[in-house]
Amino acid sequence: MSKRTGTKRKAAEAAETKAKRARGETDLSDGLKWSQHGEVMKGVCPLMALTSPTLPGSEKVVGFDIDFTVIKTASGRKFAQGSSDWEWWDECVPQKLRDLNAQGYRVIFFTNQAGIEKLKAKPEDIMKKVEDMIAELAIPVLCFVCTGNNHYRKPSTAMWDFFVENANGGVKVDLSKCKYVGDAAGRAKDWAPGKPKDFSCSDRKFAANIGIGFATPEEFFLGEKPPPFEWGCPDPNQYLKNNKPPPGSKDFIAKTQELVMMVGCPASGKSTFRKRYFEPHGYTAINRDTLGTMDKCLKACKEALSKGKSVIVDNTNPREDARQPFTQLAKKQGIQCRCFVMNTPVELAKHMNYVRQNQTNGEVRRIPEVGYNVYKKGFSAPTKKEGFSDIVQIDFIPKFDSKSDETLFKQWTSVER
Missing domain, CATH: 3.40.50.300 (P-loop containing nucleotide triphosphate hydrolases)
Structure with missing residues (x-):
């Protein structure tokens, strides 16, 4: 085979893989397969899910945000420059995730990717990145991607609810054995020397809404102590303290x-x-x-x-x-x-x-x-x-x-x- 022919074949295979990802037809090991859910808005489905009908369910779950939690940009930029611009957040991350899988935990990624709806990110790039991460981990990982500012977006529990109802083999989750890890934790500027303020508290809120424990990447992977944080808005429960009866x-x-x-x-x-x-x-x-x-x-x-x-x-x-x-x-x-x-x-x-x-x-x-x-x-x-x-x-x-x-x-x- 000539070099030119080989290059053409690789290009054709890449194009076909890209098309399959766009259609949600990519098959991975452990029966993992992408699917899309919800009514199409602005050209994209609100939820992309990587699930498997053959994986056994688990009552124990550890969920992770993706960006700046399990990975970071290899370029050092705030936003990834393509699907290959990533490296593990810390060298200990891959083995930690493998250990969780060995202990019977289902490892899941829950991520907000509003850039898809805004046409600043491509669905197939997110899919490829996740697939490459899973291939390197060599363990089954489920993934749920909210593609815009819709009802699946964390801290809404809709992605978690979808997992429980459709992707855990009918096994009931024990919330006391679950945890969520994310970097959007409400930490103030200089929570550690030179560290910027967290852009939001949505990951901590996500865990609280589900009713499971929460940890930052520093706490979970590196064993650091929890720093102070703020929720960033009033607790909605405070508005229920008004015991005045509604009028007729x-x-x-x-x-x-x-x-x-x-x-x-x-x-x-x-x-x-x-x-x-x-x-x-x-x-x-x-x-x-x-x-x-x-x-x-x-x-x-x-x-x-x-x-x-x-x-x-x-x-x-x-x-x-x-x-x-x-x-x-x-x-x-x-x-x-x-x-x-x-x-x-x-x-x-x-x-x-x-x-x-x-x-x-x-x-x-x-x-x-x-x-x-x-x-x-x-x-x-x-x-x-x-x-x-x-x-x-x-x-x-x-x-x-x-x-x-x-x-x-x-x-x-x-x-x-």
Whole structure:
């Protein structure tokens, strides 16, 4: 075979391997095979999973983040320059992972790779890197990759839940025998001499949400003592300390036709409030998320009012000029217009933003940070001079429709100060 022919064959084999990885058809030892899960968003599936139908399940699991936990860039850069730009985080890492496997632990990688959704990283590069790591380890390792800012992203437990439900051979995991290791641990700048601040606390939160132990790479591999850390946001459980009973519909419903306008930042609870207290009493809901444009909202509002129905508008409505067309409609109709202001703290609203994404399994994507910045920049507090007959302040009072909703609310999310 000529050198040129051999080069062409290698190129063809590489192209075929790349195509198989993209299709999730790469076969590895121990029956390990890639698969993709969830509805395609922005051209990629939200979850890539490397699992095996033949590996026995284990009640003992040690999970690891990948970047700067089990490996680091060989180039010394913050982000890898291709699938081959890696080396073990420390020379002791490979044998430590092999020892865990020998002791009956299932070794698993759980990693956030938002660069895939942002088109800054290629799925096949991540797959190749993981495959090369496993080949060098010579032990079976499962891997779960969240490809963007979706409901699988740590600290959400969705990747762990997927493993337990679909990739552990039906064996029940004993949480007391499990641990997660990661570098996103909430450590402050100079937690060790010259060390930078951790970019987040998401790995520590991930372990806490699952209910398993946590360690940093330094603690787990090198035996160092745990340094101080901060969660980076309020504990969601602190918002449940308000024991005030939730109000009833009778506290809000008018006896005559009216127009109600909601004011509140994204995910502050407007829609839940509307559905719980107003819609059951025949109020027509006007929502820009559903109707698309302000013109369509105004048109729908006019039609409902002309039929004698009460209306509730639950857009964010931060500015007076956004509220004015509706107050004028109420005035023209000769009915009262009340304003309900959601006093939900912004950090809590951001938390519920993530909770909503997790509740809907990603069907409702979280509002990006810019949405809160735009709301804050344009906000002006409503006054009666605008034409409101009353302005009602609504404080956050916890009330859950199911136990699963309460459990999700109590989990740490990606909110960081």
